[in-house]
Each structure stands twice: as C-alpha cells, then as structure tokens.
Amino acid sequence: MSNRHPSGPSLVFVVAIAENGVIGRAGGLPWRLKSDLKYFRSVTLHKPILMGRKTYASIGRALDKRTNIVVTRDRAFAAPGVLVAHDLPAALAAAEGDARRRGTPEIAVIGGADLYAQLMPWAAKLLVTRVHARPEGDTLFPRIDPAKWRETERREQPAGPGDDASYTLITYERAV
Template sequence: MIAAVADNGVIGDGNRLLWHLRTDLQRFRGLTQGRPLLMGRKTYDSIGRPLPGRAIVVLTRDVAFAPEGVAVAHDLADALRRAEAAAERLGADTVMVAGGGEIYALTLHLAARLHLTRVHAAPDGDTVFPTFDPCDFRETLREEHLAGPHDDHAFTFIDYVRRG
C-alpha cells in the first residue's frame, strides 16, 4: 500500500487531495514505476488518466466504467487477479494499492508492506486511511522532512513490513 495520510487519518475530501507535496509525488512515482496500481474509481477519476509506466487496475461497482488503457474489475478477487497478471507481465515484484479509502479498507489485511507519508496537518475531510495495529508491522524506514518551497506541510516517510 502507498498513501499520504494526515496526522488525523484524513486522506482526502470531495475526491481530492488536501495538500501538495512535490517530494511525496516524486517518492510515489519512484515506488510505483513499473508496477501495477490497484485503485478505486474515485481515485482514478481524481487522477484523470492512466499513469505512465504503470499498469492501472480500477475496482468499481460501475459496470459502465471503461476508460481506455485501464483494466477494470467489479470485485476484489478479479481486481487482484488482474493486478497480479499485470505484475507478471511487467516483471514486477509487487502490486501497489493506491487508494482510496474503501480500497485501502478492503485490502489492508493483505498488505505485506505499507509506504506511508504522514502529513503533519489535520485537515477536515471525508475520506480516511483505515486504522491498523502497528504491532502487526515492523517499521523499516522513517524520514522526517520539513515543508519546503514545493511542499505545503512538513511530513514523514514511514515504511512498514508486516510481521510474520
């Protein structure tokens, strides 16, 4: 999983991000390049296009949803099959789950790794990252960053690997 999460757990509002962090966007690109991204329709709509260098799998209940260049699935099992097949085609070692809130909640129990950006802000929002027990994971990276000229807030990169 890869997500930017405010200190209060919020990840978005009205199908949009609540901050701009160029440093986080660069990290997102680096971690997801050459890998399949599994996301929900609202997340895909907020991006508005397939991301270059990645296979996109969108999980949606909307049977009419069929954007060009995107694999569409209507249940989690099919979405995971499509994403794993894309990983094999790309020679990728993992499938990345990229949101939104409902998709994170559906797949958190499957996540072997979490790549989180903790945004040091507490905005109001309608979408949150699901809570998880930190005892289930081992922290493998923590990098503190001050807000820079292209970053709205200070933030911390935190990576976790599932124990066991």
C-alpha cells in the same frame, strides 16, 4: 482472495496520511505536496497499480509507465489506458498477471479508503507519507495497529517548494 498464492506478488499500500488520519477531502487530496508526488511516482513506476473508481476520478487520467487497474461495480465504466475490474478477485488476478509479466514482485494499492480497508488484511507493506498537518477531511485511513505492523524505515522530509507541510516517509512491514 483467500486463494492468493504466498509466493505471488505482494500488496504494497502507498498512502499519504495526515496526523489526524485524513487522506482525502471532497474527492481530492487536502494538501499540495509536490515532492511527495515524485516519491509516489518512484515507488509505483513499472508496477501494476490498483485503485478504486473514485481515486481514478480524482486523478483523472491513467498514470504512465504503470498498469492502471480500476475497480468499479459499474459495468459501463471505461476509461482510456486503464484495465477495469468489477470485483477484487478479478482486480488481483489482473494485477498478479501483470506483475509476473513485468517481473516485479509488487502490486501497488494506491487507494482510496474503500480499497485500503478491504485489502488491508492482505497487505504486506505500507509506504506511508505521514503529513505533518491536521486538515479537515471526509476520508480516513484505518489506524495502523502497532501489534500488526513493524516500522522498518523512517525518513524526515522538510517542506520544499510546492509542499504545504513537512512529512515523514515511513515503511511498515507486517509483523504477524
């Protein structure tokens, strides 16, 4: 990973985080946010998407019109429509090759906490849905250090039909 090429595709995290840092509960999401799922789709379509095996399990299927790359240490793991990688360098190499073939400059990292924590040093951009709720949960996103990340966009979203809470869409770009 330390040999990632500076002109190669950049890593973009896509993550919904509650005000208390929670991103997951009991293997799933602690809220229902139908409109945010549409946003998630729009920012990940036609890109390679990188996820941990537990996040894949919570989704339960490959997402369409994206190259699904699942990271697991389980050599026996296989699932329809997904590429399997057994370590992060292999996952990143697969994602970079796919991004080049698709002509997209971005690889979307879609979680979960384990993957976000390991890849955080290489992330260039964070697309954060800040969910205005404080649910109980067992999975947390690391604190976004304001010395390292600069907010470049912010859009308030009222709760629509099918949404448990209002939220703010925030883009952070690496400052240093």
